[in-house]
Amino acid sequence: MIEDMLRTPAAVQDSERHTAHNYHPLPVVITSAEGAWVTDVDGNRYLDCLAGYSALNFGHRHPTLVAAAHAQLDKLTLTSRAFIHDQFADFCRELAALCGKDLVLPMNTGAEAVETGIKVARKWGYQVKGVPAGQANIVVAEGNFHGRTTTIVSFSTDADARADFGPYTPGFRVVPYGDLAALGEAVDEHTVGVLLEPIQGEQGVVVPPEGYLPGVRRLCTERDVLFIADEIQSGLGRTGSTFACEQEGVVPDMYLLGKALGGGIVPVSAVAADADVLGVLKPGQHGSTFGGNPLACAVATEVVRLLATGEFQRRSAALGERLHAGLRGLIGKGLVAVRGRGLWAGLDIDPALMSGREACERLMARGVLAKDTHGSTIRLAPPLVITEEEIDHAVAQLAAVLAG
Known part of the structure; x- marks a missing residue:
């Protein structure tokens, strides 16, 4: 059989x-x-x-998410960010509140959210931290999975994802996942971000040692480095809390979100951070035609409301x-x-x-x-x-x- x-x-x-x-x-x-x-x-x-x-x-x-999609399909699906639509403000405001952050930048896919986080961290490093032009570095973990764009596979340790796609994007340092001492050694005066999954999904749902995430938070605060949490798989209820970081009492500087944010209906991703971080972006410096479109916002707003009940x-x-x-x-x-x-x-x-x-x-x-x-x-x-x-x-x- x-x-x-x-x-x-x-x-x-x-x-x-x-x-x-x-x-x-x-x-x-x-x-x-x-x-x-x-x-x-x-x-x-x-x-x-x-x-x-x-x-x-x-x-x-x-049913709630399908109803939201049907209702929006009958009204408006796409405007581009050249204009403002009536679903945008609710989505950004309510997602920012769920994350406890000031601002939200909507995109489409998880990989786009990661790319956005990388760009924001670098720009923050140059404009706020004062890193010399072209010298910014970001520390990541072995066994990571953040997507498959050219930049992201540049710091992958998965041979299938990385091999034969070079030349690779510089500016990343890879350390063992869960090793706080190695992370501390990799961070220097030019480090602008530490990019981690609170639980590594593709690697086999690997939970870091107890105290690791709080240690990362302390280290980033002490060294003036952004803690960027990739909660694309682990976030939005998957682990028993809104974000996996919550279970260690940790609040990162930046959340990278995706997957469940689209309710299984449309691709939706987002970066959430405070104004002193996301505020470094100015018009024309980053964007997406479909990012934050009316259909995506209508569905994702209902996703946020479902999560808001707990x-x-x-x-x-x-x-x-x-x-x-x-x-x-x-x-x-x-x-x-x-x-x-x-x-x-x-x-x-x-x-x-x-x-x-x-x-x-x-x-x-x-x-x-x-x-x-x-x-x-x-x-x-x-x-x-x-x-x-x-x-x-x-x-x-x-x-x-x-x-x-």
């Missing part, structure tokens, strides 16, 4: 015939979805435990405890380690048992969708609308896969 379901269907072959092979998707072709479930072209249903790498925190087709953060925290308890029960039964917070988990499978890819294929055959990363590791990031029963079902299917 499993072998039959893993045969490459014609629809998969059709989808790949005229597509550059920059992804290696599981052989499933989804045609509809609702909540935590998706349905393929053959009518098979699957529990989505990836949620678009956190882009679907509120599940597929959340309901989804509480769900993630409570259901995350159930998820992690179930997963820890599989350690020694095919799993060698479990990491993460809230409804986000990285699982290391015994490599002698199977690869992460094989585990995900076998989970798919049992009606659960997940994604492998780095050999024998898989990630679980179900929508925050998942139920206790659905979590138990996912864990039971994983147990069955590990048991062979």
Whole structure:
């Protein structure tokens, strides 16, 4: 039965015939979805435990978000930033309040948010900190994933993401993730920012040692350096709080946001910071045709309002405890380690048992969708609308896969 379901269907072959092979998707072709479930072209249903790498925190087709999109589609979708539209102010004001910051700069994709953060940090360094022209550096961590633009892969340590895309952009220093001493040694008088994921997603949901993020915050304050938190995957309820940094009592100078901000409907990203940071930008120095468009703002404003109630953060925290308890029960039964917070988990499978890819294929055959990363590791990031029963079902299917 499993072998039959893993045969490459014609629809998969059709989808790949005229597509550059920059992804290696599981052989499933989804045609509809609702909540935590998706349905393929053959009518098979699957529990989505990836949620678009956190882009679907509120599940597929959340009724409030779909209603906002429909209403806006009937009125206005795009003006460009040459003009002001009636959805813009609400979005920026309410997102700034959620972040506890003065200003918001809307963009589209997570990589654009990261690029924006890099540009802002450099300009701040030259105009505010007084770094000599062309000398600014930013410190990043090994195992990082911030996107795949030319600048971002320049400081990636993932060979697949980086190799053969040079020449690379200078101005970055890479240190081990979680090593505060190494970070301190890398920061000098020309450092303008420390760019980190509070929890490294692509690396396998790696949580830093206790005290690391507060230590980064202290170091940045002492050395007059911007702490830039990439919360594109970890933020907006995923870890049981609005931002992963909150769980360590840390407030960065700059939030980089994306994925869930678009509600699983449209790509929306943003940078949030105080006026003494984002205020360095002047007209013409940075922008995007679609950044902050009316449709994006209408949906993202509703996302912010859903988060403002705290309901989804509480769900993630409570259901995350159930998820992690179930997963820890599989350690020694095919799993060698479990990491993460809230409804986000990285699982290391015994490599002698199977690869992460094989585990995900076998989970798919049992009606659960997940994604492998780095050999024998898989990630679980179900929508925050998942139920206790659905979590138990996912864990039971994983147990069955590990048991062979």
